[in-house]
Amino acid sequence: xxxxxxxxxxxxxxxxxxxxxxxxxxxxxxxxxxxxxxxxxxxxxxxxxxxxxxxxxxxxxxxxxxxxxxxxxxxxxxxxxxxxxxxxxxxxxxxxxxxxxxxxxxxxxxxxxxxxxxxxxxxxxxxxxxxxxxxxxxxxxxxxxxxxxxxxxxxxxxxxxxxxxxxxxxxxxxxxxxxxxxxxxxxxxxxxxxxxxxxxxxxxxxxxxxxxxxxxxxxxxxxxxxxxxxxxxxxxxxxxxxxxxxxxxxxxxxxxxxxxxxxxxxxxxxxxxxxxxxx
Amino acid sequence: xxxxxxxxxxxxxxxxxxxxxxxxxxxxxxxxxxxxxxxxxxxxxxxxxxxxxxxxxxxxxxxxxxxxxxxxxxxxxxxxxxxxxxxxxxxxxxxxxxxxxxxxxxxxxxxxxxxxxxxxxxxxxxxxxxxxxxxxxxxxxxxxxxxxxxxxxxxxxxxxxxxxxxxxxxxxxxxxxxxxxxxxxxxxxxxxxxxxxxxxxxxxxxxxxxxxxxxxxxxxxxxxxxxxxxxxxxxxxxxxxxxxxxxxxxxxxxxxxxxxxxxxxxxxxxxxxxxxxxxxxxxxxxxxxxxxxxxxxxxxxxxxxxxxxxxxxxxxxxxxxxxxxxxxxxxxxxxxxxxxxxxxxxxxxx
Numbered sequence: 321x322x323x324x325x326x327x328x329x330x331x332x333x334x335x336x337x338x339x340x341x342x343x344x345x346x347x348x349x350x351x352x353x354x355x356x357x358x359x360x361x362x363x364x365x366x367x368x369x370x371x372x373x374x375x376x377x378x379x380x381x382x383x384x385x386x387x388x389x390x391x392x393x394x395x396x397x398x399x400x401x402x403x404x405x406x407x408x409x410x411x412x413x414x415x416x417x418x419x420x421x422x423x424x425x426x427x428x429x430x431x432x433x434x435x436x437x438x439x440x441x442x443x444x445x446x447x448x449x450x451x452x453x454x455x456x457x458x459x460x461x462x463x464x465x466x467x468x469x470x471x472x473x474x475x476x477x478x479x480x481x482x483x484x485x486x487x488x489x490x491x492x493x494x495x496x497x498x499x500x501x502x503x504x505x506x507x508x509x510x511x512x513x514x515x516x517x518x519x520x521x522x523x524x525x526x527x528x529x530x531x532x533x534x535x536x537x538x539x540x541x542x543x544x545x546x547x548x549x550x551x552x553x554x555x556x557x558x559x560x561x562x563x564x565x566x567x568x569x570x571x572x573x574x575x576x577x578x579x580x581x582x583x584x585x586x587x588x589x590x591x592x593x594x595x596x597x598x599x
Numbered sequence: 600x601x602x603x604x605x606x607x608x609x610x611x612x613x614x615x616x617x618x619x620x621x622x623x624x625x626x627x628x629x630x631x632x633x634x635x636x637x638x639x640x641x642x643x644x645x646x647x648x649x650x651x652x653x654x655x656x657x658x659x660x661x662x663x664x665x666x667x668x669x670x671x672x673x674x675x676x677x678x679x680x681x682x683x684x685x686x687x688x689x690x691x692x693x694x695x696x697x698x699x700x701x702x703x704x705x706x707x708x709x710x711x712x713x714x715x716x717x718x719x720x721x722x723x724x725x726x727x728x729x730x731x732x733x734x735x736x737x738x739x740x741x742x743x744x745x746x747x748x749x750x751x752x753x754x755x756x757x758x759x760x761x762x763x764x765x766x767x768x769x770x771x772x773x774x775x776x777x778x779x780x781x782x783x784x785x786x787x788x789x790x791x792x793x794x795x796x797x798x799x800x801x802x803x804x805x806x807x808x809x810x811x812x813x814x815x816x817x818x819x820x821x822x823x824x825x826x827x828x829x830x831x832x833x834x835x836x837x838x839x840x841x842x843x844x845x846x847x848x849x850x851x852x853x854x855x856x857x858x859x860x861x862x863x864x865x866x867x868x869x870x871x872x873x874x875x876x877x878x879x880x881x882x883x884x885x886x887x888x889x890x891x892x893x894x895x896x897x898x899x900x901x902x903x904x905x906x907x908x909x910x911x912x913x914x915x916x917x918x919x920x921x922x923x924x925x926x927x928x929x930x931x932x933x934x935x936x937x938x939x940x941x942x943x944x945x946x947x948x949x
Contacts, residue, residue, distance in 0.1 A: 378943075436816060443821040460821070461806050540813055543806035544764055546946060554809065558766045561683040562937060563690075563708050 355576065362573050364566040373567055374574060378546050379555060385463060386552040387578065390531035393470035394478075398524035400471075401478025402516070408479075409486045427476050431536025438469055439541045461543030466551065469537045474527025481523025485516050518594045525586035532579045640673040642877055645695035647682040647769070647859075648812060649833055653896040654699070660892060661883055665876060673876055681810055682769040689713070689864070696868050696877045699861040701769040703727070703921075704928035706862050715864040727922075729858035730884035731898035734916055735777035737849040738818065738827040738834045745825045749851050750781045753826060754799040761824035763814040764807035765936050766943075771811065772936060774828040777855035779935070780924045784853065798945040807946075819846070830857060832897035835912065848914070856918035859898075 362370070373379065408420065426434060442449040443460040452459050459465050489512060497507045535553035542549040552575055559568035646654055658675040665673045678685065678693070682701035689695050690712050700706055703721055710716050721728045739747050745758060753760050763771040775797065782788055782796035806823060808814040811833060818827035819841055826849075829837070834848050861881045868874040883889050890900035894909040906913070925931035935941045 436813075439817075440820055443817075443823065445822045539809045540816075544767075544809055545807060546943075554767070557809070558764075559938075560687060561767050561769075562932075563683075563687070563712070564938070567938070 358569050358573050358576065361565055361569040365570055370570050373570055378550070379552075379571070381547045382550045382552045382555050383575075383578075385466065385549065386532055386575070389463060389467045389470050389551075390528050390534075393467050393474050393531045394524045394528035396467075396471050397474040397478035397527040398520050401475060401523055401527075402482055402520055404475075404479050405482040405486050409483060423479050424476050426473050431473065431534065432540070434472060435469060435537035435540035438472060438537060439465075442468060442541065460541050461545075461549065463549055465541040465543070466538055466549060469541045470531035470534060473534050473537055474531050477526035477530060478520075478523040481526060482516055482519045485519040486512075489515055518590045521586060521590045521593060525583055525590070528586070529579055529583055532575065532582075640671045640873070640876060642673065642675045642696040642873055642880055643678065643694065644675055644697045644699060644880075645678045645685050645689055645693060646699040647685055647701045648679050648810075649830070649836070650699060650859075650896075651677070651679050653893065653898065656896065657884070657889065657892050660888055661880055664883060664888070665879065668879070669875070671876070675880070683767075689715070694867050694871070695864055696871060696873050697861065697863050697880055699859065699881075701859050702772065702928060703858070703860045704772075704932050705769065706860055707929060709864070713866075715866045716862055717865065720862045721860060724861070724881060725885060726901050727858055728860040728862055728881075729901075730861060730881075730889065731859070731893035731900055733831045733857040733859070733898055734850075734854045734918055735774055735828060735857065736831045736834050736854065736914075736916075737851065738829050738837060739825065739847050739849055741845050741847055743847055743849065747826050747849055750778060750796075750853075753778075753828075754796060754803060758803050758826065759805060759824040760800065760803045760826055760828065761806065761808075761814050761818040762804055762828040763811050764809060767809040768811055768814075770830055770833075771814075772931075773830065773855060773857045775935065775942065776921065776925060776931060777828075780855055780919050781851070781853055783924060784919065794941065794945065797941075801946045831899070831913070835897040850914035850916050853917045853919070856920045858920065 365373070404419075404423065408416065439446075439460050441447050442452075442465060444450065444453045444458065446460070449459050457464070459468060493511055493515075494507050497511050502510065533553060535551070535557070538551050539554055542551060542554075544550055544554055552571060556568045556571050559565075559571065644654060644658075654675075654677050658677065661675065662673050665671060678688075678695070680688075682705050686698070686700060686705035686709055689698060689709050698706055698709065706716075706720065710718055710720055724730070737747055737753075739745070745752070745755075747753065747758070752758065762774045765771040765775045778800050779793050779797050782793040783790070785792065806817055808817055811830065814827060815829065815833060815837055817823050819837060827834075831848075831850075838846050838848060861884060863874070863877040863881055865874075868877045884893070885901065887902065887905060890902040890905040891908075894900045894905055894912075897912070899913055900906050900909070921928060921931060925934075933940065
């Protein structure tokens with residue numbers, strides 16, 4: 321039944337062939353061809369060499385940091401993103417528009433500028449860093465610093481994914497819950513949160529995807545210490561600096577596959593929540 | 600109501616289409632004039648970061664000179680970035696007429712991978728094709744609180760040294776080789792002594808920036824470290840821009856002669872019909888005027904007379920070259936900076 325409905329719908333969509341043709345052409349030109357070039361260059365390495373170059377301890381440590389810090393950053397962004405979106409959707413206050421604009425700054429700013437600014441603020445004598453340093457916590461040039469940079473670049477995704485969904489929730493649902501005697505905490509836990517959860521996950525996934533490949537803002541704050549604060553994109557640049565195109569693309573392709581896998585997983589998770597979440 | 604919406608919609612559509620057409624027109628004009636220039640006498644000089652101001656000056660001087668000599672108007676376009684990154688752009692097809700990079704190694708890779716210029720390119724111009732030189736010096740904080748005067752002072756326990764990673768920065772490779780070369784030359788020193796010295800040196804490096812400018816920022820703005828190992832021209836620039844009151848330059852008595860080379864890309868200039876202008880462009884760097892401009896931008900001129908004129912800004916140092924001690928860039932690169940080579944072996948943070 322639903323299948324036929326979908327079919328009918330598909331037929332009635334005007335210009336399907338034209339738009340689909342454009343979609344495919346666009347994807348091929350912009351995404352698929354350039355990325356398959358990536359795998360093409362990797363082929364210059366044999367499988368043995370590929371495994372050997374990927375299993376060096378230094379490379380493994382970089383993968384651990386890049387993926388680990390990206391996951392942590394995505395989680396922090398998801399929580400912070402929900403709170404920020406909540407404030408922006410539910411309340412009106414003076415300066416709201418300025419805050420709205422501030423959120424998108426990480427998207428507009430060249431990442432290297434962000435990196436230098438973050439490093440300046442979080443280094444031992446920086447405005448923020450000195451307060452941490454007073455308690456013996458070093459932020460810049462540590463894994464913590466890397467995470468801070470990744471939180472920074474991912475935040476807009478987390479906020480912007482949740483915001484429209486939160487705005488769309490009908491206030492009647494919450495009012496109904498309230499009239500049935502639910503406390504505010506209960507309303508949030510049982511009504512609002514399940515509705516925005518898929519959006520939170522999707523925002524988190526976007527923040528993660530952005531963070532995994534982030535280079536510009538991280539190189540400045542990480543200090544680039546082998547085994548400790550070296551991220552995968554830096555290793556790729558290192559290989560390119562030696563004109564080792566095959567080695568660089570091997571890393572890049574692995575990273576691409578890993579993040580593609582993660583994204584598919586998160587999409588599934590999001591789908592599962594959505595199906596389960598609706599009554 | 601409905602017609603109103605539709606009308607607004609068509610109006611919007613026309614506006615968008617109009618804007619797109621306008622943008623396309625502008626692009627077409629820009630690209631056409633670009634190509635027209637290429638036929639008319641235009642060179643593309645692909646260079647690295649710290650030469651931006653130098654070549655701005657030099658290009659206008661050269662244009663004047665070339666106009667007088669050939670009657671042709673010439674405009675030189677510049678491209679700047681990390682030296683290795685710039686070389687890769689050329690390898691990937693950026694049609695430069697002239698390359699002026701930080702290391703001979705980068706130009707050698709272009710020659711090997713693209714055959715745009717012959718393998719013997721470095722012998723085509725005087726002085727290893729390096730019209731100006733620089734050396735590696737130390738930048739310390741005002742008053743030189745730790746009394747840093749020479750290379751041994753850098754490996755004293757507790758001294759914090761800032762230098763970028765030689766794995767990602769061409770400039771940092773000069774820093775590393777300067778340290779290695781100095782140690783190698785001490786009391787009939789040997790490889791083991793040099794390796795020991797450099798290992799101790801990098802133990803004192805808490806942060807490896809990816810490029811020279813990043814390292815300068817770490818030292819100057821973030822206040823990290825007691826000493827920054829830097830190119831002389833970068834250090835002089837930093838001092839003049841960020842205050843003589845805060846920093847001092849210390850020139851070690853013995854250091855490396857950094858020779859940033861220049862070359863024309865034969866296949867590209869023949870294709871563009873710009874050979875005559877390109878050849879004169881690199882040759883004129885050796886002229887008195889070219890040397891003078893280099894000196895003004897803190898590069899050491901090769902011409903003795905011009906050097907004497909600017910001698911006050913360049914401290915007297917004894918220098919050694921890559922060819923003397925390391926057998927050229929290719930060899931140095933393989934022995935020291937390739938994956939798993941000496942730098943990777945010695946630099947393991949605790």
